[in-house]
Amino acid sequence: MCNGKCKPMNALARLLRREIKQSGPISFARFMDLALYSPGLGYYERPRLPGRSGDFFTSVSVGPLFGQLLAFQFALWFDARLPDGPVQIVETGAHDGRLAADILTWIGRRRPDLLARLRYWLVDPSPARRVWQEKTLRPWGRRIGWARQISDMGGGQVSGVIFSNEFLDSLPVHRLAWDAAGRVWREWQVAVQGESFVWRLGATASVAGLPPVPGELAAVLPDGFVIEASPLAAAWWSEAAAVLRRGKLLAIDYGPGGEAWFRPEKPQGTLRAFARHQVCADLLARPGGQDLTADVNFSSLEEAGRKAGLRTEGRWRQAQFLTHILAQTRVRPETFEPWSSKSAREFQTLTHPEHLGERFQVLLQSR
Numbered sequence: 001m002c003n004g005k006c007k008p009m010n011a012l013a014r015l016l017r018r019e020i021k022q023s024g025p026i027s028f029a030r031f032m033d034l035a036l037y038s039p040g041l042g043y044y045e046r047p048r049l050p051g052r053s054g055d056f057f058t059s060v061s062v063g064p065l066f067g068q069l070l071a072f073q074f075a076l077w078f079d080a081r082l083p084d085g086p087v088q089i090v091e092t093g094a095h096d097g098r099l100a101a102d103i104l105t106w107i108g109r110r111r112p113d114l115l116a117r118l119r120y121w122l123v124d125p126s127p128a129r130r131v132w133q134e135k136t137l138r139p140w141g142r143r144i145g146w147a148r149q150i151s152d153m154g155g156g157q158v159s160g161v162i163f164s165n166e167f168l169d170s171l172p173v174h175r176l177a178w179d180a181a182g183r184v185w186r187e188w189q190v191a192v193q194g195e196s197f198v199w200r201l202g203a204t205a206s207v208a209g210l211p212p213v214p215g216e217l218a219a220v221l222p223d224g225f226v227i228e229a230s231p232l233a234a235a236w237w238s239e240a241a242a243v244l245r246r247g248k249l250l251a252i253d254y255g256p257g258g259e260a261w262f263r264p265e266k267p268q269g270t271l272r273a274f275a276r277h278q279v280c281a282d283l284l285a286r287p288g289g290q291d292l293t294a295d296v297n298f299s300s301l302e303e304a305g306r307k308a309g310l311r312t313e314g315r316w317r318q319a320q321f322l323t324h325i326l327a328q329t330r331v332r333p334e335t336f337e338p339w340s341s342k343s344a345r346e347f348q349t350l351t352h353p354e355h356l357g358e359r360f361q362v363l364l365q366s367r
Contacts, residue, residue, distance in 0.1 A: 012041040012288040017192050025189035025200045028271075028283075029172040035287040036170060037126070043288050044170070045128050047096070058166055059252070059318070059356055060099045065346040067102025068337055069325045074103070074161050075111050076328065077248055085117065088160040090243075092123040092150060092236070093167025097136035104140050110335055118160075121145045121153065150236060156245040163250035166360075168236065168301075169293045173228040174207045175271060180223035185210060188226075190284060197284035209234055209300060211261045226269035227261055228294045237301045241308035241365070248366050249310060252318060255296040255361040270295035298363050310365035319357030322350055 016034055020026055036043045059066040078087050094100055100120060107115045120140065122133055125148045137144050147153055150162070175188040187205040191198050208231040213221065240249055254270075256263060263270075273280040275290040283292065302312055316324075326347065329336035337343070351357035 010041075010286070010288060012038055013197075013286075015041070016190075016197070016287055020190065020192045025191040025202065027187060027189055027202075028175040031190045031197075031284070031287070032172040032292050035292060036172075038288070039126070040128070041288050043291055044095070045126060046288075047132065057356070059350055059360070060102070060165070062349045062356070063342070063346040064102045064105070065337075065343055066322075066350055067099050068106045069322055069329075070099075070163075071103040071106035072110075072329055072336060073325045075107065075114055077161065078114060081247065082159055086119065086159070087114075087117055087247075088119050088121055088158050090121040090123060090150070090153065090158055090160070090162040090240075092162075092164045092240075093170070094122045094124060094133055095129065097122065097133035099165060100133070100144075101136050104137070104143070106337070108140075110337075115143070119143060119145055121147060123147045123150050123153070125149060149239075150243055151239045153243045155242050158243050158247065159245050160247045161250060162240045162244055162247070163252070165252045167253065168230070168233045168251055168296045169254040170291075171230050171232040171236070173230045173271065173294045174205065175269060176205050176207065176210070176227050176229060177201060178213075178221050178223060178225040178227075179204075180221065183213070183218050185227075197287075199284070207231065217262065221262070222267065225262075225267055228269050228271060230294070230297065230300075233296060234300050234304045237304045238308055241305050241310050241367070244310075244367050246367055248313075248364060249305060250365075251296070251298075251301065251363045252321075252360055253296045253298075254293065254359060255298045261297065261299075296361070298361055301363055302365070305365040310367050313364040313366055314362075315364075316362045317358055318360035318362055319351035319353070321362040322347070322357075 012034065015038065016031065034042065037045065039045060074089060089103070091100055100122060104115070104120060107118065120143055122144065124130060124133070124146065130146055176185040177188055179186050185205040187202045187207065189200045189202045191200040207229045210229055271283055271292070271294045273283050273285070273290045273292050280290055298315060302315070305312065349355045
């Protein structure tokens with residue numbers, strides 16, 4: 001576990017130090033982008049196995065039940081809204097393709113009629129991750145397609161489901177602090193001091209999508225109160241909405257219920273780092289060697305979708321969402337996998353408040 005004294009000695013750290021020395025302090029969004037996605041060096045550019053032997057658990061690493069439940073729900077949506085003709089499932093943030101494999105395995109076993117008209121797309125700009133995905137999804141051959149960006153799918157070209165699972169929380173965020181005296185947001189930046197990365201408070205923030213601070217709140221908001229802003233998450237949602245001709249847009253990710261900007265219980269924001277199932281207090285330590293994540297502002301996503309003409313069908317905790325799907329499988333037991341003690345253990349982990357059930361929120365919009 002990091003103790004705040006980790007020194008940047010790896011190749012990615014040297015790259016970051018070089019950039020900062022040349023251009024001056026950089027935004028945390030830039031630091032996070034390079035730490036996670038720098039080709040060949042970033043955290044998500046190297047094979048990592050979620051689960052007990054990795055840095056964190058995911059719904060996918062719990063077992064195949066998560067993908068089976070999603071596949072069952074997707075099939076119901078297709079039957080109700082798109083009963084005929086070609087359909088697509090578009091997944092962004094597929095990592096090594098395990099969730100796609102779980103979904104396709106269920107559809108092939110339980111709904112071969114749907115598989116025959118389905119095209120499954122993975123959206124990922126990384127050549128390295130595409131290699132992992134191709135290996136995992138080789139059995140489905142030409143049913144799989146790839147795009148570098150969601151906008152590459154073409155406006156209004158998708159009839160089906162566009163979804164992400166634990167993707168938006170890993171998009172780079174700006175870290176902002178409230179200046180009570182000036183009643184403005186200032187941006188925390190990353191600088192270099194000796195051999196270490198350190199925080200520097202920059203000038204007034206100019207970040208898209210910052211919320212207005214009502215006068216009564218501005219008068220009492222504590223100096224130094226921290227929030228995160230992710231223009232990339234809202235932009236991705238808007239682009240996905242533009243791609244969707246008819247169907248559903250779904251996100252499952254870390255996030256609070258209700259409004260996300262001003263949370264008294266989070267005066268230092270929601271940014272955190274993970275390594276070996278431990279939370280690392282030093283967000284700047286070992287770039288590329290630890291995961292960086294922040295809660296998703298679902299309210300801003302919902303607003304972006306509304307502006308793009310989407311209708312909100314609901315926001316739920318993961319436990320509520322999956323329990324509703326499970327209830328539908330019980331009405332049609334012949335269409336779902338035989339229930340076993342292993343299934344029960346997986347479902348408990350996915351829905352229990354102390355495991356994954358309360359940490360993740362689900363947003364569903366449709367056109």
